[in-house]
Amino acid sequence: xxxxxxxxxxxxxxxxxxxxxxxxxxxxxxxxxxxxxxxxxxxxxxxxxxxxxxxxxxxxxxxxxxxxxxxxxxxxxxxxxxxxxxxxxxxxxxxxxxxxxxxxxxxxxxxxxxxxxxxxxxxxxxxxxxxxxxxxxxxxxxxxxxxxxxxxxxxxxxxxxxxxxxxxxxxxxxxxxxxxxxxxxxxxxxxxxxxxxxxxxxxxxxxxxxxxxxxxxxxxxxxxxxxxxxxxxxxxxxxxxxxxxxxxxxxxxxxxxxxxxxxxxxxxxxxxxxxxxxxxxxxxxxxxxxxxxxxxxxxxxxxxxxxxxxxxxxxxxxxxxxxxxxxxxxxxxxxxxxxxxxxxxxxxxxxxxxxxxxxxxxxxxxxxxxxxxxxxxxxxxxxxxxxxxxxxxxxxxxxxxxxxxxxxxxxxxxxxxxxxxxxxxxxxxxxxxxxxxxxxxxxxxxxxxxxxxxxxxxxxxxxxxxxxxxxxxxxxxxxxxxxxxxxxxx
Numbered sequence: 077x078x079x080x081x082x083x084x085x086x087x088x089x090x091x092x093x094x095x096x097x098x099x100x101x102x103x104x105x106x107x108x109x110x111x112x113x114x115x116x117x118x119x120x121x122x123x124x125x126x127x128x129x130x131x132x133x134x135x136x137x138x139x140x141x142x143x144x145x146x147x148x149x150x151x152x153x154x155x156x157x158x159x160x161x162x163x164x165x166x167x168x169x170x171x172x173x174x175x176x177x178x179x180x181x182x183x184x185x186x187x188x189x190x191x192x193x194x195x196x197x198x199x200x201x202x203x204x205x206x207x208x209x210x211x212x213x214x215x216x217x218x219x220x221x222x223x224x225x226x227x228x229x230x231x232x233x234x235x236x237x238x239x240x241x242x243x244x245x246x247x248x249x250x251x252x253x254x255x256x257x258x259x260x261x262x263x264x265x266x267x268x269x270x271x272x273x274x275x276x277x278x279x280x281x282x283x284x285x286x287x288x289x290x291x292x293x294x295x296x297x298x299x300x301x302x303x304x305x306x307x308x309x310x311x312x313x314x315x316x317x318x319x320x321x322x323x324x325x326x327x328x329x330x331x332x333x334x335x336x337x338x339x340x341x342x343x344x345x346x347x348x349x350x351x352x353x354x355x356x357x358x359x360x361x362x363x364x365x366x367x368x369x370x371x372x373x374x375x376x377x378x379x380x381x382x383x384x385x386x387x388x389x390x391x392x393x394x395x396x397x398x399x400x401x402x403x404x405x406x407x408x409x410x411x412x413x414x415x416x417x418x419x420x421x422x423x424x425x426x427x428x429x430x431x432x433x434x435x436x437x438x439x440x441x442x443x444x445x446x447x448x449x450x451x452x453x454x455x456x457x458x459x460x461x462x463x464x465x466x467x468x469x470x471x472x473x474x475x476x477x478x479x480x481x482x483x484x485x486x487x488x489x490x491x492x493x494x495x496x497x498x499x500x501x502x503x504x505x506x507x508x509x510x511x512x513x514x515x516x517x518x519x520x521x522x523x524x525x526x527x528x529x530x531x532x533x534x535x536x537x538x539x540x541x542x543x544x545x546x547x548x549x550x551x552x553x554x555x556x557x558x559x560x561x562x563x564x565x566x
Contacts, residue, residue: 114148114206123205123236124154124165125196125220127174127213129337129370129395130417132157134211134241134290139163153203155196158371159396168199172372174216175338189216197223205236212242221262238264243273243284248457250448256280270458291420294398311424313399315407322391324407329360331481332404332427334413337370337395339378344434345414346382351474352412356481357388364389366404368418371395410484412477419453419464428484431456431466432477440469 136159210217246252277284411429
């Protein structure tokens with residue numbers, strides 16, 4: 077129902093179909109529209125800034141669409157990630173430098189953010205763009221647009237048209253709509269990804285256009301909307317191909333983990349996920365963990381090092397390939413994800429999942445005080461219903477997550493290796509050395525039920541899309557005590 081509703085609302089339109097007309101309508105310099113200036117200059121100069129992985133994906137599509145639609149050569153500059161780099165953007169600095177969110181979490185990065193802001197402003201002024209497009213990351217984006225507007229006024233020329241792609245989540249916070257009142261002072265047009273946002277922006281004096289959610293472009297481009305189930309539409313790919321390519325047996329229980337795209341998220345959430353899997357692994361048949369790794373070098377380095385301590389087979393799936401991502405979703409049994417776009421993707425794939433989130437205590441306190449909606453995941457927000465279980469803040473513990481995941485595995489799969497389940501206090505003590513001394517078995521859906529972890533270590537194998545897992549494993553001579561990790565797509 078959610079997928080059908082979003083597609084109907086989006087009208088399958090993309091933002092760049094209206095970008096030239098929006099520019100012509102809302103921007104003029106010396107009585108010439110921006111597109112006329114582009115014609116005069118023989119190129120259209122676009123300065124883009126994306127501060128996180130989802131913004132990088134949006135920005136790459138934006139550049140590709142502009143190249144396809146513009147009658148003039150497109151010249152881009154700014155800040156982005158690897159996907160925007162493939163479209164010709166040479167980032168001023170690594171996008172990861174500004175991929176910071178939170179309140180207390182910002183403090184260690186303030187000096188670097190100030191330096192990066194100054195560099196970005198200077199680069200934009202020197203580039204003399206016909207339009208500036210900031211993508212999400214409103215903290216950095218709005219400060220940038222304000223400073224650009226001020227600098228242009230100081231130097232005596234009109235600022236370029238300022239687009240902001242992805243409306244700020246005014247609907248989530250107390251007083252959020254009132255904050256839109258001043259947005260038009262430095263933003264000329266907002267490109268909204270949710271159907272109700274544009275109308276609210278316009279009512280507060282901010283020109284806006286609903287352009288659809290970028291996740292739908294994956295669905296449409298990959299022809300994923302092919303299956304109708306008793307629960308509605310389902311975005312499905314090739315589960316058998318994924319299992320075959322990476323040597324996962326058809327009877328294996330696959331847990332998909334999406335720990336986040338920012339390093340601060342991943343370092344906070346991945347240890348929790350690790351302990352959760354450790355509690356679950358002996359209650360399911362042949363467990364395998366698939367971790368989706370965001371295209372962020374700091375995140376990649378951290379995860380590759382961290383998983384060496386895990387005691388289950390691991391498949392690392394690099395971000396950037398929607399085909400592999402949805403293949404993995406289709407093959408998986410259940411998922412754990414840090415709140416974000418991933419929750420929507422998992423819901424559209426009909427993969428049972430639990431949304432988890434932890435932050436610094438100060439940040440969590442502010443969220444509790446300022447938030448006006450009871451949910452954090454987009455499917456729950458859009459449907460105004462807890463269709464996806466959420467474990468947030470202090471409730472986000474390995475014991476709680478394991479319990480929620482077990483509830484999703486219905487009927488519960490057969491236990492492997494004669495593992496024991498027993499009850500203990502609900503407070504998780506951060507120790508993986510849980511005693512397995514013959515306490516009575518309990519219902520695995522009981523929140524106080526903990527599963528005895530195994531101490532057996534798997535093997536490490538690196539695979540790729542070109543070399544099959546089976547062929548690669550033959551060349552390995554690792555013993556049964558070595559960790560088993562498959563790196564996909566390298």
